[in-house]
Amino acid sequence: MALTVSHVVGGYSQIPVLKDISFDVRDGELVGLIGLNGAGKSTTINHIIGLLTPHKGTITINGITITQDSQAYKQQIAYIPETPVLYQELTLREHLEMAMMAYDLDQKQAWQTAHALLKTFRLDNKLDWFPANFSKGMKQKVMIVCAFLTQAKLFIIDEPFLGLDPLAVNDLLQLIEDRKKQGASILMSTHVLDTAQRYCDRFVLLHAGQVKTEGTLSELQAALPEAGESLNDIYLSMTKVDRA
Amino acid sequence: MIELFKNRRARHLREMAKYLRLVFNDFFVFALLFFLGGLGLGYSNVLKSLTAGLWWAPFVALVVLTITAQIGRFATLIEDADRVFLLPKERAMHAYLVAARRYSQWLAQATQLIVLFILTPFLRVTLTWSLAMVAGLVVAQVVLKDTLLRLDLASAYQVTGQRRMNHWPVKWGLSLVILAVGLWGTPIAAVVLALIADGAVAVWLQRHWAHQQIRWRQQIASEDNRMLGIYRFFNLFTDVPMVTGTIHRRKALDGLLRRIPVRHDQAYLYLYARGMLRGTEFSGLVVRLTVIGMLLLAFIQGTWLPVILTALFIYLIGFQLLPFFQQYDDIVFTHVYPLTWEQRLHSFVTLVTVILTTTAVLLWVVVVLANRQLMPAAVTLVVAVLEVWYLARIYTPQRLKRAAQNKG
Numbered sequence: 286m287a288l289t290v291s292h293v294v295g296g297y298s299q300i301p302v303l304k305d306i307s308f309d310v311r312d313g314e315l316v317g318l319i320g321l322n323g324a325g326k327s328t329t330i331n332h333i334i335g336l337l338t339p340h341k342g343t344i345t346i347n348g349i350t351i352t353q354d355s356q357a358y359k360q361q362i363a364y365i366p367e368t369p370v371l372y373q374e375l376t377l378r379e380h381l382e383m384a385m386m387a388y389d390l391d392q393k394q395a396w397q398t399a400h401a402l403l404k405t406f407r408l409d410n411k412l413d414w415f416p417a418n419f420s421k422g423m424k425q426k427v428m429i430v431c432a433f434l435t436q437a438k439l440f441i442i443d444e445p446f447l448g449l450d451p452l453a454v455n456d457l458l459q460l461i462e463d464r465k466k467q468g469a470s471i472l473m474s475t476h477v478l479d480t481a482q483r484y485c486d487r488f489v490l491l492h493a494g495q496v497k498t499e500g501t502l503s504e505l506q507a508a509l510p511e512a513g514e515s516l517n518d519i520y521l522s523m524t525k526v527d528r529a
Numbered sequence: 530m531i532e533l534f535k536n537r538r539a540r541h542l543r544e545m546a547k548y549l550r551l552v553f554n555d556f557f558v559f560a561l562l563f564f565l566g567g568l569g570l571g572y573s574n575v576l577k578s579l580t581a582g583l584w585w586a587p588f589v590a591l592v593v594l595t596i597t598a599q600i601g602r603f604a605t606l607i608e609d610a611d612r613v614f615l616l617p618k619e620r621a622m623h624a625y626l627v628a629a630r631r632y633s634q635w636l637a638q639a640t641q642l643i644v645l646f647i648l649t650p651f652l653r654v655t656l657t658w659s660l661a662m663v664a665g666l667v668v669a670q671v672v673l674k675d676t677l678l679r680l681d682l683a684s685a686y687q688v689t690g691q692r693r694m695n696h697w698p699v700k701w702g703l704s705l706v707i708l709a710v711g712l713w714g715t716p717i718a719a720v721v722l723a724l725i726a727d728g729a730v731a732v733w734l735q736r737h738w739a740h741q742q743i744r745w746r747q748q749i750a751s752e753d754n755r756m757l758g759i760y761r762f763f764n765l766f767t768d769v770p771m772v773t774g775t776i777h778r779r780k781a782l783d784g785l786l787r788r789i790p791v792r793h794d795q796a797y798l799y800l801y802a803r804g805m806l807r808g809t810e811f812s813g814l815v816v817r818l819t820v821i822g823m824l825l826l827a828f829i830q831g832t833w834l835p836v837i838l839t840a841l842f843i844y845l846i847g848f849q850l851l852p853f854f855q856q857y858d859d860i861v862f863t864h865v866y867p868l869t870w871e872q873r874l875h876s877f878v879t880l881v882t883v884i885l886t887t888t889a890v891l892l893w894v895v896v897v898l899a900n901r902q903l904m905p906a907a908v909t910l911v912v913a914v915l916e917v918w919y920l921a922r923i924y925t926p927q928r929l930k931r932a933a934q935n936k937g
Contacts, residue, residue: 334861334864334865335864335865336861336864336865355867355869356867356868356869357867358867359865359866359867362865364861364865366861370859370860370861370862371860372800372804372860373776373808374776374803374804374808375800375803379799379803382791383799383800384866385791386791386793386795386796386799387793387796387866387867388866388867389793392791415778417776
């Protein structure tokens, strides 16, 4: 079990946003975290990457919690934020080196991976650029390259498809597929449901700080038989329940 | 519309007053008085050595007055959002712009009068002018400045693609011609010429403003530019939020930066060093304080004063570096990367040590050169070494640890 979130209650202040959340991501699995704006997707992710501490409950990655050994815990995660964040004073090359240093990677090997990734995302001629000169999509690609440079066991990807060109979306999905085959797990939050439906192995449907349902598409269809066939229909029916 | 301008003017003046209080602090006023006193003394000495009929005297006056005429810009206080929100009110904007020009006159004309006042003894001595002639030149200069500001107002209305009326060759050329007539011919002729120019622009404006669009983009850009200049000046003395630090590649320093090994435990030093050298915010502070310290120490002799000043400047710099530790707290990777807080602190202490040592060495060299005696040099060295060690290795980690604990 790569990631286990069990009975987590938490949020930014004393008022909990997440109300007793439990789910898991297994080895070699891509799990989609689905929910409306404000459902608690980002809060969940912030708890997993260690930015927030749960009020109750535990989060373990391959058996380690962040309080047991924060460095070993963080070593296993690679994170791609929804809005790209870059160090303004570092060039692209230096961002990659920074990531290599942080994860204590072998320079030579990491650069080989990096060059392949840079070529894929057409950034290989921009190694000496500053973030200020990148477009939003390019910044997002830098985030992807920095994350997939590592040999992390768990990738946390927050809404990756907005702002990327179709070619890059395709390349990213291919990368995810490759890493899955190598045994890595991925937790991905997204609103792009038809892509999620095609690629995710399982789904966690979050609503108002609670896990509404979880499972494979067929399990979801079985649980909500009148909702419809596609993930989109199930998702919409979930929101309707709330409105009524 | 005039109300709008009045409101903005009040807000603008409040903001300026706030910054001016910070700029003219006790220390700066003191320094300024000395500086002005020195300049005044020098000027009066120069005046004594001058005689009538020097061939270059009118040229000097021409250059000084022409440059002075360009000082005092058209302050419109227009904001970026105006081109959306005030677009439907475009005709009414004329009253606003006229009010803005009237407001701009104050500072601009005061500058003209002060410069002419200072220049009066020079004109009287070298050109043997009577007071009446000087007065004539004053009138010419004031009318000229009025014309230049009217040109700025008129060009707010000009059709796109046209060469603007307030293009700089126009302004400089007009000033040169009018002032040359005043200096070599007679001031009365200059006054007449300036009045004709002013009248011509006024007539053009009266005929055209109602039929043409305001050039919003240019007006906004030039106002932004004007404000940026003011803020830049204030930023020399205090922190101005509107002026954020900029980033320069500074490729020449890459050799220095590459000496930091690309290793797990050096990750933060790698980041901090680049941030420090390429950003302007903190490096500017260090450079400014070091240069001021060096200049001050160059003129100071004695046994204890240089020691105290050196210690003071090292302390000031060391103290102001502390917030740089949190520079990257907003970036999520500072928290997500598998690096420990202790590694980060260690890197920061190394950085502070290097910076303070460099500063201390520079200050010490100045002390040695200024005094050329063993005692001050030796005492300064010992004090500086102890201080750098204490500030960087003991004080900095203690403070940052306490700050981190308080945050929880």
